Amino acid sequence: MKNKNYTELYDLLGVPPSASEDDIKKAYRKKNPNDPQAAQKFQEMAAAYEILSDPESRALYDESGMAGLGPGSGGPGGMADAADIFAQFFGGGATFFDFGGGGPGGGPHRHKGQDTEVPYDVTLEDLYNGKSVKMNMAREIICSTCQGSGARGSAKPKECVNCEGKGWTFIQTQIAASRYGTARTKCTECSGQGSKLKEKDRCKKCKGEKTVEEKTRQEIFIEKGMPDGHRIVLAGAGDQQPGIPAGDVIFKLKTTHHESFERSGSNLLTNVKITLSEALLGFSRILIKHLDGRGIRVSSPPGRIIRPGDSIKLRGEGMPTHKHPDQKGDLFIVLDIQMPDAQWLQSVNKPALERLLPPKKDDMDPMPEIVDEVPYEEGDIVDVRARSFPAGSDFFDQGFASQFGEGDEDDWEDEDGDDYGEDNMGGEPECRPQ
Secondary structure, three states: OOOOOOOHHHHHHOOOOOOOHHHHHHHHHHOOOOOHHHHHHHHHHHHHHHHHOOHHHHHHHHHHHHHHHOOOOOOOOOHHHHHHHHHHHHOOOOEOOOOOOOOOOOOOOOOOOOOEEEEEEEOHHHHHHOEEEEEEEEEEEEOOOOOOOOEOOOOOOEEOOOOOOOOEEEEEEEEEOOEEEEEEEEOOOOOOOOEEOOHHHEOOOOOOOOEEEEEEEEEEEEOOOOOOOOEEEEOOOOOOEOOEOOOOEEEEEEEOOOOOEEEEOOEEEEEEEEEHHHHHHOOEEEEEEOOOOOEEEEEOOOOOOOOOOOEEEEOOOOOEEOOEEEEEOOEEEEEEEEOOOHHHHHOOOHHHHHHHOOOOOOOOOOOOOOOOOOOOOHHHOOOOOOOOOOOOOOHHHOEOOOOOOOOOHHHOEEOOOOOEEOOOOOEOOOOOEO
16 A cells, blocks of 8 residues: 655656556656756656656655655655655766756756865974965966857857757666666766857857966965864865856865974974983083074983983973964973994093993892893894874874973973973883984
8 A cells, every 4th residue: 555645756747656557657758858848847757757667666665755765865855855866776977867957967056166175285384483375376267258158259059959958968877787767967069058159159269168277376374383284265266167156276284294393283292312421410402493493492400310211391382373373382302312332432441431330230130040142133223113203193192201200390491481391191202303
């Protein structure tokens, strides 16, 4: 028994829900697909026929309406919802049904031109300091000679013979094994316009294309603190087309690799090498050159021994916050200890040095029952932490090594006047040396 709630497709063909397959076929054949005023109605009827002429899809429709034919139908809500279902039966891409009355070409109305996205490489310096960029661009604009008609003088386009002025033609498309549907596709002869200009009637300037190329000079502003992947939109700077507003040109920022700094949101990370003497006796010097060219001088707390992988935090020395450039994140500096080389060791009094240094460790106690003597090879000594982060990655996901002891962050002094301190972040940080 037919569900009386779902009758839209039967109503389109002018048959009752109880109609036989022969009745449905006869009703469909009576319709005139060449009537320009009935073009939209005919495509709906063609789709209705394809569904109701198949016993399986008809049973699904009778039971559940359009919702029973596939996802996204929104229930029995009129033909705008049915368009999604019909698209599943008759394919997508160049073949489509227009239930919005799109005119010649069969496609839906477009409210603006197509947007153009342009990848644009920026450095951390650009994003830290801000930057203005001027560039030459080319785009299509409406031809000033023919005002976008493509015609010479008062010449008028002629009806396309291939599609008979409709802008579209019908094709057969396979929707399942031994099952075919009728789909509508844009006419390839007139590009969906429904009419064509003869060669002699085309505008001399645009050659009938309706648009011509224009070269312009555009300026974009890279604001301080913009994130990686940020989109800068030049509204209406895209290609023009007759009858609709121009689309936008969108620059998508891509942060390039930096030799010294890594960024994570509003925070920065860098790696600095210090000598063994500085690690034991302290230091007071310019550790880094910042992204704006400033030297950053740091003094270590007196009496503090620095261990490999220790790090410090300089508050307010990170990246500016986008739209709030006066607010900055923090700069984390990871300290690597640079050991003396063999030449230095040969130049010192080794017995005197040994007396100054902490004593060597003894063998373990108790000794293992079996001890193997293994040859020493320099090739086996590697820095297993020698990794780098891609630009824009979150280095905090990797974690930090232990920090400087248990002291107060006020023990450290930034001689530029900015506060900084120590945080136990855990893990092992990796970054590039200064």
